[in-house]
Amino acid sequence: MNKILLIIQREFLERTRKKSFIITTLIMPLIMVGLMIAPSLMAVYGTGDSKQVVIVDESGTVAPQLAQIATPEIKYIDQSQLSIEEARNIYNEDSGIFAILYLDKEAAQDGDVALYTNSSSTPIIEQTMAAHIKAIIEHNKAKEAIPGIDINEVLAKISTEVNIVTSNNDGSSYSSGINYALGLILGMLLYMIIVIYGQMVLTSVVEEKSSRVIDVMVTSCTPFQLMAGKILGIAAVALTQIAIWAVLIIAASKFLIPELFSAEVASSNDMMLTSLFDTLSNTGYIATLLVYLVLYILGGFLLYASIYAAAGSAVDSVQDGQQFNTIIMMPIILAIIVMMSIFQDPNTSVAMWFSMIPFTSPIVMIARIPFGIPVWQIIVSLLILYGTFILTTWIAAKIYRIGIFTHGKRATWRELWQWLRTK
Amino acid sequence: MEPILKVEGVSKYYTGHKALDDVSLEVPRGAVYGLLGPNGAGKTTLIRIITRITMPDAGRILLDGKAITADDIFHIGYMPEERGLYKKMRVGEQAIFFARLKGMTKQDAERRLRVWFERLNIADWWTRRVEDLSKGMAQKVQFISTVVHEPKLLIFDEPFSGFDPINANTLKEEILGLRDRGATIIFSTHNMASVEEICDHITLINRSRNILSGSVEEIRRAAGGNTFEVTHRADDKSFAATLGGHATIMGESRGVAGGYRATKIHIPKDEDVKQVIAALNDECGLRAMNEMMPSMNDIFIRAVNGTL
Structure with a gap:
């Protein structure tokens, strides 16, 4: 059996059998599910006032009935006598009004509705309003269609998809809640994987060195096989953990939440999930997104893991490794800062460049992807990332093969440079 | 081969x-x-x-x-x-x-x-x-x-x-x-x-x-010969003084029956063994002196000290 495979297997089994691995793998989804249902819980049990939504309905066919509806969450106010411009001026941020719902003349036919919000909207609110409007429009259309004969024709005729297109009332560009949440989750996931598993590589190299297992290992395989096996083994652990999380989170929200909470919370949560998946499937890339995610996780992790391995080989204790770790963390932190800024506008040149630079691209690009990024940008970014990964691995291997045999003080930058040039 | x-x-x-x-x-x-x-x-x-x-x-x-x-x-x-x-x-x-x-x-x-x-x-x-x-x-x-x-x-x-x-x-x-x-x-x-x-x-x-x-x-x-175990009455200090530079003490001395001590010594080839025996006899109450095959330990010590 190939030696790299043997080492991968050893690293993988040692880590996945650890209690700490099993515990974090089980607890993380609980936290995630908790975070997911918290907004639903608040929406249902929240004591906050119901949100007031002003309606400007140019067709005049929806607003009267919509104004009749009052739910715990939403209260509609019909102001169709105003033009939409007037309404947006009057009901600004200071008015205490949550949003202005604008239906143009065609809205009652095509279901395209605009929402101008003064504070951040949520998928649940939007879904609720869409459902209300849908019901009214379909009701109206049904009334028109009754004289007809063919019931199927009637059903086909009345079916109306209501799409709410949201933008900020003050004119600034609006990030949809779903894109925002998805981008944030993906970006943070990449950040976590790179930092936690990257440092695992560093710690593991240092431990192997200080326990002198390294001496036995290098008389059985080459340093490169050892480094590659370790990095790939840990990468396999990371991917396994993410796969388990994905399965557990989906299973928990499908089966556990309906068990534990009232139907109202469950359906609200379900609606959020549905809207999440709707967003994904509407833009047609749930599978593509997964592929990108795996590519960026692997590329980002491998890039940093090789650097962490080289750093680990150059020190004798994990404490000494902290100094290198601080430096390695800098581009990662920078990536997080840039990621936060892209939620304002995912298409600035800063966002674009940082999703090309390989040391920040895994975090920045994966957070941008939900907003819809040209495919060529993603491909170029991935090519740069994997090209750099090959380069850093080559450099890291050169440092590693010498570093693992040096004991005593922490290597200086000059020594690292010498190791790099040693034949 | x-x-x-x-x-x-x-x-x-x-x-x-x-x-x-x-x-x-x-x-x-x-x-x-x-x-x-x-x-x-x-x-x-x-x-x-x-x-x-x-x-x-x-x-x-x-x-x-x-x-x-x-x-x-x-x-x-x-x-x-x-x-x-x-x-x-x-x-x-x-x-x-x-x-x-x-x-x-x-x-x-x-x-x-x-x-x-x-x-x-x-x-x-x-x-x-x-x-x-x-x-x-x-x-x-x-x-x-x-x-x-x-x-x-x-x-x-x-x-x-x-x-x-x-x-x-x-x-x-x-x-x-x-x-x-x-x-x-x-x-x-x-x-x-x-x-x-x-x-x-x-x-x-x-x-x-x-x-x-x-x-x-x-x-x-090759290293054999000229290594002896001496049984005597002297303490370590005066025993060493008696030998002077004519012989090397190998390791620790040990107490044996009758209040005697046994000490291993090595006498280099260019020294006169008889003279050493005479000195020990006069000063240290020599009782017995047996020639030994050197142990690897002795050889080790002598090689390290440069007296092999």
Whole structure:
């Protein structure tokens, strides 16, 4: 059996059998599910006032009935006598009004509705309003269609998809809640994987060195096989953990939440999930997104893991490794800062460049992807990332093969440079 | 017969000191070869150069007459002085892992390891974690991991350190057994007692240099004579004063029956033995003086002190 495979297997089994691995793998989804249902819980049990939504309905066919509806969450106010411009001026941020719902003349036919919000909207609110409007429009259309004969024709005729297109009332560009949440989750996931598993590589190299297992290992395989096996083994652990999380989170929200909470919370949560998946499937890339995610996780992790391995080989204790770790963390932190800024506008040149630079691209690009990024940008970014990964691995291997045999003080930058040039 | 391993003019410098200075030696095929020397003499450095963990600054290592390669090293068995085992792994799994890295199949490795575990009375530890083992226990596991793939060349760095006398004895027998089955064994030690019993050949390294090499029998014969055990009444201080520069005291004196003390001395060839006897007789109450074959320990001390 190939030696790299043997080492991968050893690293993988040692880590996945650890209690700490099993515990974090089980607890993380609980936290995630908790975070997911918290907004639903608040929406249902929240004591906050119901949100007031002003309606400007140019067709005049929806607003009267919509104004009749009052739910715990939403209260509609019909102001169709105003033009939409007037309404947006009057009901600004200071008015205490949550949003202005604008239906143009065609809205009652095509279901395209605009929402101008003064504070951040949520998928649940939007879904609720869409459902209300849908019901009214379909009701109206049904009334028109009754004289007809063919019931199927009637059903086909009345079916109306209501799409709410949201933008900020003050004119600034609006990030949809779903894109925002998805981008944030993906970006943070990449950040976590790179930092936690990257440092695992560093710690593991240092431990192997200080326990002198390294001496036995290098008389059985080459340093490169050892480094590659370790990095790939840990990468396999990371991917396994993410796969388990994905399965557990989906299973928990499908089966556990309906068990534990009232139907109202469950359906609200379900609606959020549905809207999440709707967003994904509407833009047609749930599978593509997964592929990108795996590519960026692997590329980002491998890039940093090789650097962490080289750093680990150059020190004798994990404490000494902290100094290198601080430096390695800098581009990662920078990536997080840039990621936060892209939620304002995912298409600035800063966002674009940082999703090309390989040391920040895994975090920045994966957070941008939900907003819809040209495919060529993603491909170029991935090519740069994997090209750099090959380069850093080559450099890291050169440092590693010498570093693992040096004991005593922490290597200086000059020594690292010498190791790099040693034949 | 061509030696299995040749060390030719190997030197290694670290900033500030020479770890090895032009060391050459030949290890005959099928020998148990001892690398002796005080702590810090350079034994471990030499072993790490042979195993290609460290590169020499000068000289070369030949295995079967050819420059040794990384691939050669992957087939030998090497047990480092500081025991290297994965602490979190279970003993059996770890031994199988190392055996497979050396090219054994899983089934083959497990079968042979089980036999070894039985032999060294550690079969019960198969599923224990390495971190729960004592130093001596971990050492047995390491020993088995080193030899299980039956390499033709075995290198042990200080194999007896950390073992109690009973286990050290077991280890000696196993080393001799491996030799009888055709392996060549090189080991380093500063424990001379182990040398006489199991080594065929030795090299004595002191202060980075090879100061004595050869077969144990020849060395003992060459160094023989002029070593005596003197039984006398004097205390250590006046005994040493009486000898003056004419003889060297070997090791500690010991009390024997009747209030006498026994002290080993070596009288260099250019000194007159009779004069020494006369002086001891006059000053120290000499009772008996017996000539001895030198032990390797004596040879070691004399070689290190430059009085061989």
